[in-house]
Each structure stands twice: as C-alpha cells, then as structure tokens.
Amino acid sequence: MSEMLEKLLGDPWDPANPVNHAAVVAADERQEMFAEGERLLDEYGLNAEFVPVAFGGRLTGVDRLVRVMRSVWRRDPALGLGYGASSFIASVNVWAAGDDGQRRAFADLMLANRKIASVYHELAHGNDFARAEFAATPGPGGRLLLNGRKEVVTNLERADSMVIFTRTSDEEGSRSHSQLFVHKADLPPDRMTYLPRFPSSGMRGVQLGGVVFDDCPIPDGSVLGTPGRGIETALCSFQLTRTALPSMMVGVVDTGLRATLRFATARALYGRSVAAIPQVRSILAEVYADLLICDAFGTVAARALHLLPRETSVYASLVKYVVSKQLIDAMDRLSLILGAHFYIREGVYAVFQKLLRDLGVIGFGHAARVACLATVLPQIRQLARRSWLTADEPPAGLFQIGGELPPLDFAALTPSAAGRDSLSTAVLPDAALPGEVAVLAGLFADELGLLKQDAAELRPRDLGVDASPEALRVAARYATVLAASSCLNVWRAGGGDPAWVVAALTRLAGQLGRGSGRLPEAISRRLFDELLDRHGENRGFDLAGLPLPG
Amino acid sequence: MSDSADDLRGWLVQRVASYLEKDPAEISTSVSLTKYGLDSVYAFVMCGDIEDHLNVTLEPTVAWDYRTIDALAEHLDTLGGR
Numbered sequence: 001m002s003e004m005l006e007k008l009l010g011d012p013w014d015p016a017n018p019v020n021h022a023a024v025v026a027a028d029e030r031q032e033m034f035a036e037g038e039r040l041l042d043e044y045g046l047n048a049e050f051v052p053v054a055f056g057g058r059l060t061g062v063d064r065l066v067r068v069m070r071s072v073w074r075r076d077p078a079l080g081l082g083y084g085a086s087s088f089i090a091s092v093n094v095w096a097a098g099d100d101g102q103r104r105a106f107a108d109l110m111l112a113n114r115k116i117a118s119v120y121h122e123l124a125h126g127n128d129f130a131r132a133e134f135a136a137t138p139g140p141g142g143r144l145l146l147n148g149r150k151e152v153v154t155n156l157e158r159a160d161s162m163v164i165f166t167r168t169s170d171e172e173g174s175r176s177h178s179q180l181f182v183h184k185a186d187l188p189p190d191r192m193t194y195l196p197r198f199p200s201s202g203m204r205g206v207q208l209g210g211v212v213f214d215d216c217p218i219p220d221g222s223v224l225g226t227p228g229r230g231i232e233t234a235l236c237s238f239q240l241t242r243t244a245l246p247s248m249m250v251g252v253v254d255t256g257l258r259a260t261l262r263f264a265t266a267r268a269l270y271g272r273s274v275a276a277i278p279q280v281r282s283i284l285a286e287v288y289a290d291l292l293i294c295d296a297f298g299t300v301a302a303r304a305l306h307l308l309p310r311e312t313s314v315y316a317s318l319v320k321y322v323v324s325k326q327l328i329d330a331m332d333r334l335s336l337i338l339g340a341h342f343y344i345r346e347g348v349y350a351v352f353q354k355l356l357r358d359l360g361v362i363g364f365g366h367a368a369r370v371a372c373l374a375t376v377l378p379q380i381r382q383l384a385r386r387s388w389l390t391a392d393e394p395p396a397g398l399f400q401i402g403g404e405l406p407p408l409d410f411a412a413l414t415p416s417a418a419g420r421d422s423l424s425t426a427v428l429p430d431a432a433l434p435g436e437v438a439v440l441a442g443l444f445a446d447e448l449g450l451l452k453q454d455a456a457e458l459r460p461r462d463l464g465v466d467a468s469p470e471a472l473r474v475a476a477r478y479a480t481v482l483a484a485s486s487c488l489n490v491w492r493a494g495g496g497d498p499a500w501v502v503a504a505l506t507r508l509a510g511q512l513g514r515g516s517g518r519l520p521e522a523i524s525r526r527l528f529d530e531l532l533d534r535h536g537e538n539r540g541f542d543l544a545g546l547p548l549p550g
Numbered sequence: 551m552s553d554s555a556d557d558l559r560g561w562l563v564q565r566v567a568s569y570l571e572k573d574p575a576e577i578s579t580s581v582s583l584t585k586y587g588l589d590s591v592y593a594f595v596m597c598g599d600i601e602d603h604l605n606v607t608l609e610p611t612v613a614w615d616y617r618t619i620d621a622l623a624e625h626l627d628t629l630g631g632r
Contacts, residue, residue: 172582174590174614231590232611378591382598416594416610418601460569464592 002068011550021351024076033205047110050088055107061405062302066247074251077358082206086154090118090163093179096237096410097225117159123151136166146213156209177230180222191216202357235415239316246323247298253330254541259352260334261535285527287330289503294323295542300486306405309412311420317372318479324362373475378463384455386419394422399493427485440505443514444484484508499526555627562619579619
C-alpha cells in the first residue's frame, strides 16, 4: 500500500515531477496547502487509511498506517498534518467512544474525502484539559448550547464536521468533560465565528484557526459515548495518535538525511567531497542510528497497541517523548553539515529548512514533551514495583516487524497501565547475545535496577504536576530503557548484522551518561556504508528499507 | 458504615495526607479529593496504593467516580472479596 502511494507521488527530487520538493517549498512560500498534493491524496483516498476495515476503510495495523503516512510526511509535513493527522486525531475519539451510527457517519465522511477537525485546544489551558473551560450546557429546551473559544485548531474552517472536547458539567474532577461529534451543516450560522489564522513559523500552509461559539445549539445525540467520560476517552484513544504521529515523522528525517547526503556527496570542500570528512561521516552515521531507534521504538509501541493494549498508556507517552527529541536533534545536527544551505529558502536543498520548521510541532503539538513525562510519573512507582526486572516476556509478535496483528480493540485501552510493563524487562541480556551486544544490553539492565530503586524513593509530590526535575528525569531514563529494549528485541527477532543495534544501544547509553554516545570507528563506518548504499539504491532509511520511486 | 469501612477511611486519610505532605487532622473525609489538588492522573497513584493495600484489582479511574474519602471507603467496602 505504501508502495502504491509512493508510486503515485513519484520521485520528489525529479525536476519534472509536479509534486516534487520544489513545488512543496513553493506552496509553503505562498503559505498555502499544497493543492496538487491534496488532489493526489484524494485520488489515492488517503482518509481510508484512518478508517477501520469494519467501516469500509483500510485501517488494520497501526504500524502499517505509520508506514503509509511516512510517504506523506517525508514529502510535506503540512500535508501530513493538514490532510492527514487532523482527521486521524478526531477519528480515534469516535472509534473509541462513538455509537455505531456516529462511527458510520464519520467513516462515510472520511471515505468521501472530507475533513474533520479535532477541536480540543484552548490556549489558556494547553495540555491541562481537565481545566478546559469551553462548555456545553443544556439550554431552555434541553438542547445543549456551546459557549467558549478554541484556538490553534487545524482545518477548523474547511472541515465539514468537528469533534469538540467540551466541559459538560460544572463539577470539578475528571468526569465533567465529553467529546461531541457535530456537523457544521446542523449549526445555525450566526452562533459560530471564526478567528483569524494564527501566524506560525512552520506548517505555514496549514489552516490553524480558532472559533468562538455563542449559545450555539447542537443536535441531540451529538455526545460521543457516556457524557462525562471525555477525559477517559482522550487518555485511551490518544494512545494511538501519540504513538503513530511521531513515528510518521521519521519520514521527515529520512528526507533531511537524503538532502544532506546529496549535498555532502555533491559538494567539494578543501579538495574533496564533504562526505569524505570524518566528522561529517560520523554525524551522518549517528543520525542514521537515531532514526533507526525512533523506528524501532515507534514500531514496537504501535504493535503493542494491538498486542498489549493495557500497557500502552505508558509506551505511547514515552514514544512521543523520545522520538520528538531524537528527530529534532537529528535535523539540527544535519543542518550543521548543510551550513548556509539549510538556511536558504530556494534552490535544491530548500526543502530542508521547510522540513526543519514544520517538524517543530512534534515537540508540543498533541501533548508537549514534558506533559508526556507527567502522564507516566504517577504510574512509575507501580510500574517499578509490579514489573521492572520481574515482568513476564512480551509476546514474540511484538518485535516482528511487518508481522500479522490482531485487530485493534479500543475497549481494551486503559487510562493507566496499572503497573503493567513487559517491554522494559525484555532488555535483560541472555547467553545467546553476541558479546558486544550483551555488554550494551547489560548497561540498560543495570539502569533498570537503579531506576527501580529511584522510583521507590520518589516522594508523593514528585508524582504530580509539582514533580521535581529529578523525578522527571526518572521517567526520561525509563523511556530510554524502553527504547533500548525495542531496538535490542527487534534485532533479536530479525537477526542479521548487529552493527545497527550496537550503534543504537551505544547512542541510547550515551543519553544515560553511560559512555559518550559516539560510535566506535568500525561501527560508524559500517553504518555510513549502509547509508550510502541505501541512498544509492534509493531505499528508505528505516528498518524496512523499502525501495523508493526514482 | 461497617468497621472495615472505618478502618479503610482511616487508612485513606493517612494516604491522602502523605500525598499532600499534610497532617492527617487537616484532611476531611467529605471533601472532594480534587479540592485538595489531587488531579486526574494522581488518582492512578492512589488506585495503585489501594490495590496493593487491599490486594484487589480496581478500575484505575475509581477515584474519579468516588471523589471523597467517604465515598471511596464505602465503595471499597461493598466490593467484598477482601
């Protein structure tokens, strides 16, 4: 399926391709969505990727969805967000909490190439959605009336329908909010006013709008699920989006790496190609290793949504935390190689600066990085007590890239993992590991032991919003162990040359202060050669390494 | 309320006081826990502690639905199997 989409969109470096990088950059300069790209995605029926097979779409595995969407993100993140992610975010609430009629209505809109906005954000409250003020209250006839404002919402104006997060009770606590599924055609036009677009440094073509509702009545039957369950619905269903979206953005760094390789192999400095400079080669090898870390952790977490849905409240937040940082750092390091060319908004490498600006949303959009740690912290003592170093092995299928998966069961997702985590303990080395890999795995096993002690010593106040930086660091270190376990076990399951897993674990160990994170010369050379091969053969830089058009 | 519910209430008061680093005497059993600043995710900490204390399995959202110590103690008392 991703092959079909790749073929349709063609080689983005081909000057004759109407949807090449230059056309994407030109649309960004005009601050417009990339119209020709949207037309092709309509032709392909991209929305069907977000619709479960049971409702007529093509959504089966979340890992597969990620692979398809990387084809979009690696060309134009504005399409990734403005064509794709926005409706995807709205959809998971509906699959998780909607009744059959609501789910069918949503699916029908999606399959007709319509847009649906996910209307959550209130600037004043950010990720603290328990304090969101936007309200739906019963009016005189018993009908719900909407009042309040929502800001920086993707596709708000051009969407036909909206999934709106709203307070539905004055009571404090976590049973006072709900999601509504509302069609604009059912609303009186004079009760809803759009706010001007919010100027932004990236995603400049994407509609980022706002809206004010003033006593706006909505039809009966608009609430998704049981009224008051909205926070639970969000915490459960957003496990899909928090896992999948950062992992899709691996495609952005794929292009960043490709642009930098083109530059480094084409440009001569000091009488040789830039790619011959040892420092450049080692940066490229390290960025490649970091990309593989993101792919391994993201893919394992995506598969966990199917295989271990009661554990994913933790993995989803920590994938978002780890992958967002890795990808942003990767682009920053690549920009150093490009020098002035990462800064210039025209010419063959101009796509890089656009990708860099667009990628910024990964750090704060749909849950900020620190909010992701704060989601996990309250669970951390339980996780340590009940699972760390002692959990049973996860199912083998968790690590089989591309392997069959059971259908998603939204009802199995829970807002807390309740101490269940079988991924971290899987980092423990065994006798079958080659020496170099076993030594590295041992570092993370040791770290998990230390984390277990540190978690037990956390004070209660460190588990909530007043958490100290040290407490947040416990959650961050734990995230690194999960990423390491993902890499190790994906390699264990797939076999082959251990160079990449040695590189990945070396990089992750460096983040724990165990070694510098620099790759040993021999490993660096192996990764750089592999990178050049894949670039030459025009294959993806992720674990699957599939052929690309061109 | 039964004796065991009373015991539970006392234990919950101690737990909540320790979360808040306050004197147990300052904790009222009839005030909503959110009023004390125990937010939505903090309920998961409490749920885990209750599970370990009573050796039961609870919905992680139990403290969202039973929002005072009194309500929680009474609910836990009716669960049985303790």
